[in-house]
Amino acid sequence: MKTVLCYGDSNTWGAAPMRTWADSPRLPAAERYTSVLAATLGSDWHVVAEGLPGRTTVHPDPVEGGHLSGLAHVRACLESHRPLDIVVVMLGTNDFKRRFSLEAEDVALGVKRLLREIRGLDVFGGKPARLVVVCPPPIVVAGIFTTMYRGAAERSRELPPLLRDVAAEFGAGFLDAGKLIATSPIDGIHLDAGAHRKLGTAVAEAVKAVDAKA
Numbered sequence: 001m002k003t004v005l006c007y008g009d010s011n012t013w014g015a016a017p018m019r020t021w022a023d024s025p026r027l028p029a030a031e032r033y034t035s036v037l038a039a040t041l042g043s044d045w046h047v048v049a050e051g052l053p054g055r056t057t058v059h060p061d062p063v064e065g066g067h068l069s070g071l072a073h074v075r076a077c078l079e080s081h082r083p084l085d086i087v088v089v090m091l092g093t094n095d096f097k098r099r100f101s102l103e104a105e106d107v108a109l110g111v112k113r114l115l116r117e118i119r120g121l122d123v124f125g126g127k128p129a130r131l132v133v134v135c136p137p138p139i140v141v142a143g144i145f146t147t148m149y150r151g152a153a154e155r156s157r158e159l160p161p162l163l164r165d166v167a168a169e170f171g172a173g174f175l176d177a178g179k180l181i182a183t184s185p186i187d188g189i190h191l192d193a194g195a196h197r198k199l200g201t202a203v204a205e206a207v208k209a210v211d212a213k214a
Contacts, residue, residue: 004207005048005081006034008090012051017186031193036200048081056094057110071114083125086207090134096152104155108162115170131172132206135163138178142188173210
């Protein structure tokens with residue numbers, strides 16, 4: 001059985017769109033994109049869903065906690081699930097929070113730093129690292145996140161070509177999720193069940209394509 005680990009934020013965790021700050025909704029397990037991915041890949045694959053709400057690429061969050069740095073946690077996370085065949089990385093949305101004051105280029109560089117870390121880990125059973133980079137769909141500043149993500153809509157639309165170049169540099173598969181799905185108009189950053197279905201199917205195709213090159 002092959003193992004693919006999905007390393008991401010609240011959309012990998014399966015957060016449903018939020019209407020109020022008191023909400024912490026999570027889609028049923030079967031509706032999350034990681035479960036759709038597992039069902040599409042079939043019984044020859046084991047899918048590990050490693051999503052953490054608020055996770056950034058490399059930045060400790062000064063408000064919500066240093067543990068949200070994807071770079072800080074990635075080694076322990078991946079080593080706990082080794083050996084791995086493929087790692088899927090879908091991060092960047094939280095980097096666009098106003099508190100970080102980052103441009104799309106900075107977010108892409110954060111993903112690049114994270115991929116370099118992953119590539120250097122001994123978690124692929126002695127084989128070269130195989131990676132898939134998923135660019136999150138653009139942010140729509142709406143609802144309760146309007147202030148937190150002010151200015152992020154335009155900046156997040158600049159990310160796909162930058163991440164495509166980063167993926168190419170690492171020989172990784174690449175998926176621009178924004179060509180397939182959109183964030184929910186309820187809060188502008190999370191995905192509804194329909195988007196998760198489409199995303200899971202598309203990620204499965206990207207994983208298969210990378211696996212076929214082995």
